[in-house]
Amino acid sequence: MSDISRDKIRILIVDDHITVLEGLASIINRQTDMAVVAKGQDGGEAIDFWHKHRPDIILLDLRMPVTNGIDVIAHILQEDPKARAIVLTTFDSDNELASAIKAGAKGYLLKDAEIGELLDCIRKVHRGGTCIQHSLIEKLAQGIHGIPLSGREKEVLQLLARGKSNKDIGSQLFISETTVKSHLRNIFSKLDVANRTEAIMEANRRGLIHL
Known part of the structure; x- marks a missing residue:
């Protein structure tokens, strides 16, 4: 996959559900401005494939075997602060949302998001922006501004x-x-x-x- 044109958004997808993984890859590879450079099924592969391919975007779930998504993001951002990660998950708790953003995620979407919303999010994050599903913004505010437990x-x-x-x-x-x-x-x-x-x-x- 190393011969993929550099004018395309190069994406690494990581999800431990193979059906989700293959479905996302199929959708993304049909876009004229995007290409999947690698697919992983756990947090260990996420880090390994990121080192190997240095994608423009890593699209990953939160709860995965070996290493969870938040730790993956924190690890990658520590090595490369310019790396861009988007979380795509079923988990919408304000704690996990706030933790992902704090770790450095530039985007956070639920898996029930519209396909167009996901693709727009990838493009926006690639341009240097951030993207949080509208329904989750209030939860993020609660997670950041709420009084934390000791x-x-x-x-x-x-x-x-x-x-x-x-x-x-x-x-x-x-x-x-x-x-x-x-x-x-x-x-x-x-x-x-x-x-x-x-x-x-x-x-x-x-x-x-x-x-």
Whole structure:
């Protein structure tokens, strides 16, 4: 694929679902101004193929075997700050969205996006712009401007999601029940919820925990 004309946008696609991978490659290769230089199915291949082909754009999913998409983006951008990555995923939590943008992604689309929207996004990012699906902009703002949970609060939340009582959480983290209750009040306030069940549901929606 090294003989692809340099006047085309050279794209590396990475997705662990072969049907998605081949479908995207077929769509992109039908465009007169684009060409797929390589296709990978996990984060390790993403990094290897990026080193080998140095594409103009890497189009990748977030959750993949070996290395996740966010770590792939961070690795590539550390080596080449001018590299351009677009996330195409089914995951729309504000936590994952904000993490991808913070890592350096220039675009973020859901897999239910229209084909035209995807192609326009590739062209826009190639020109040096950014592209975030309109429905996700509010989530991004929430993820960036929301008050983050502390490390200890995340630990309490994880144990809460496993059905642990305040006493059990305190015993496992070597803190008092009073301290656990204090952490829970902070968690409820930061997540804007009223009780334990709502906290677990909201944390799962934001990608802070995975049920």
